[in-house]
Amino acid sequence: xxxxxxxxxEPVPVPAVRVDRFGxxxxxxxxxxEGLSRTRSAFEYERLYLDGLIILDICFANHVNETLFREERxxxxxxxxxxxxxxxxxxxxxxxxxxxxxxIRKGIPDCLRGLxxxxxxxxxxxxxxNPGVYEQLVIYETSASELDIIxxxxxxxxxxxxxxxxxxxxxxxxxxVLKAYSVYDRDVGYVQGMGFVAGLLLLYMSEEDAFWLLVAxxxxxxxxxxxxxxxxxxxxxxxxxALLKYCHDELVKLPFEKLIHALRxxxxxxxxxxxxLPMAYSIKVSKRLEELxxxxxxxNGKQAxxxxxxxxxxxxxx
Numbered sequence: 001x002x003x004x005x006x007x008x009x010e011p012v013p014v015p016a017v018r019v020d021r022f023g024x025x026x027x028x029x030x031x032x033x034e035g036l037s038r039t040r041s042a043f044e045y046e047r048l049y050l051d052g053l054i055i056l057d058i059c060f061a062n063h064v065n066e067t068l069f070r071e072e073r074x075x076x077x078x079x080x081x082x083x084x085x086x087x088x089x090x091x092x093x094x095x096x097x098x099x100x101x102x103x104i105r106k107g108i109p110d111c112l113r114g115l116x117x118x119x120x121x122x123x124x125x126x127x128x129x130n131p132g133v134y135e136q137l138v139i140y141e142t143s144a145s146e147l148d149i150i151x152x153x154x155x156x157x158x159x160x161x162x163x164x165x166x167x168x169x170x171x172x173x174x175x176x177v178l179k180a181y182s183v184y185d186r187d188v189g190y191v192q193g194m195g196f197v198a199g200l201l202l203l204y205m206s207e208e209d210a211f212w213l214l215v216a217x218x219x220x221x222x223x224x225x226x227x228x229x230x231x232x233x234x235x236x237x238x239x240x241x242a243l244l245k246y247c248h249d250e251l252v253k254l255p256f257e258k259l260i261h262a263l264r265x266x267x268x269x270x271x272x273x274x275x276x277l278p279m280a281y282s283i284k285v286s287k288r289l290e291e292l293x294x295x296x297x298x299x300n301g302k303q304a305x306x307x308x309x310x311x312x313x314x315x316x317x318x
Contacts (some may be wrong), residue, residue, distance in 0.1 A: 023203065025159045075109050082115065089119045105281050107274065114204030123216035127208065134208045137180035145182040145190035149175055156195040163199060173202050177211045184215065235280065242280035246270045 019025055081092050081100070093100050108116045118124040143149075153171050157163045162170035177198045182190040197217070201210035244251065247262075247270055254262055270276065 086119050121216040123213040127212045137183045138176045141183040143182040149178045173207045238280040238283045
């Protein structure tokens, strides 16, 4: 029997994958006890539905309609505040900074997030003041960090569909942005982990926009360089507290052996940003934590510096 010839140029069928709202691949639990349980639950729901419990669908439909209405209303407010292409942003920020701050803390609409990030950071102004610079950096300049960037590209968001394909459009865009920045700021160049920041930006904007936003974050445009990162440490702490608060009732029932696994695998509803972030911002962190930090550093022979950092005291001379 002759072996069937395979055309190497013939496209190989790619199995369909399930992704979440942000593009990350969901794990398949269909063969696990949890997956089988979900299948049974879906079957039971279908049976109840066929038995005549249509009222459930009516309730769900009303909830969805209300959620969509609130989301659309929030989008309209943001579009009015921003203006066409961001034309009204600076004027609105000067007139009503407290409104802008409140709306940002409630959450930027996902469809406008990329544009708003550029307006807040000042990267849009950097782009307009430097026409052609990004193209020059990508095409005509060379970087000493190119091999390091190539090595780390596949490690950046490997479970996201945009970055999964080797040498695909996502990986190429990420490489271009990181290479351009390593040339633009040769003092910093490229550091491991920078790809996750640039990768996130690329999910919301073009290469050139992502590059100038990265510049604004690391070099400073409107804000001091990396000011958002220093403030972000406190926010990350609050998000962690919000997760614990949301899952408190389930966590306290678990034995210690299962607690670590639970803390690494929070339920999907707990990770909903529309619920989690407002809860995180509502948490007030006590000043007692700062006092305890200073006390700890004092006991360990560290001297606090301005800005919350600490430096090691020199050893005493004998």
